[in-house]
Amino acid sequence: MRIYISADLEGVNGVVSYEQVDPGGALYPLAREWMISEVCAAIRGCRAGGATEIVVNDAHNRGLNLLPDRLPAPAHLLTGYDKPLSMMEGIDRGFDAALFLGYHAKAGTPRAVHDHTFSASTFHDVRINGLSVGEFGLNAALAGWLDVPVLLVTGDQALCEEAKALHPPVETLAVKEASSRYAALCLPFEVSLQRIEQAVQAAISRRQQIPPLRIAPPFRLECVFQKTEQAERASRTRLGRRSDPYTLIYETDDYLDLYRAFLSLYRASSS
Numbered sequence: 001m002r003i004y005i006s007a008d009l010e011g012v013n014g015v016v017s018y019e020q021v022d023p024g025g026a027l028y029p030l031a032r033e034w035m036i037s038e039v040c041a042a043i044r045g046c047r048a049g050g051a052t053e054i055v056v057n058d059a060h061n062r063g064l065n066l067l068p069d070r071l072p073a074p075a076h077l078l079t080g081y082d083k084p085l086s087m088m089e090g091i092d093r094g095f096d097a098a099l100f101l102g103y104h105a106k107a108g109t110p111r112a113v114h115d116h117t118f119s120a121s122t123f124h125d126v127r128i129n130g131l132s133v134g135e136f137g138l139n140a141a142l143a144g145w146l147d148v149p150v151l152l153v154t155g156d157q158a159l160c161e162e163a164k165a166l167h168p169p170v171e172t173l174a175v176k177e178a179s180s181r182y183a184a185l186c187l188p189f190e191v192s193l194q195r196i197e198q199a200v201q202a203a204i205s206r207r208q209q210i211p212p213l214r215i216a217p218p219f220r221l222e223c224v225f226q227k228t229e230q231a232e233r234a235s236r237t238r239l240g241r242r243s244d245p246y247t248l249i250y251e252t253d254d255y256l257d258l259y260r261a262f263l264s265l266y267r268a269s270s271s
């Protein structure tokens, strides 16, 4: 059984501030350790659930957070930056299931640690077929397009509510409860790590009951940028059309094409 893991940092237990998620931040070295601990707990759960191959995509910032020598077999680590599919690099139809660890709520969510969608300084909102989505939705729909179900997502309570609202069959595990964008009530670490391991194993055993997230084509992607200059730079890719000074619309029947276009618009807007 092959399991794909996309691992982010903002949703890891204990993480609340910029100094923790910025690789240059004074508190980052500790936050990275907590991320490694959560990923290792998930790997133990995968092994207990019968996984024979695991691919872990380091999906935060430049993808240099997890340390290759710290992840136990059979986990392969996808490390580094400029990955063509970014947070979902390495996903393919051959995986039996996916897990999203350390995820966070979408841009515009109140009482959510580090609510944002790919970049807080870039996107005000992202919509697919009129539905506002965050990283969970964008990424789970890509997995779903490839017939891979996302079994479990971990993060704060806001992320869990967002995932359940978009895709009720998905299992969620809240490791912390946000009280502001930069504060949360955290589980004792030994409890959160134990729960992650158990939740992963339980989700894998229930995988036949958790269908992939499928959004039906045709797709209409709307990127609402924070600033007009970002929309302007993105529009120079010639991907999509500008519907208002802040918004670019891209239409396609192929979700993989949509995801790639989204990443191209994002990169162009900030270059």
Ligand SMILES: [Zn+2]
Pocket: 008, 009, 010, 059, 060, 061
């Ligand atoms: Zn991140």
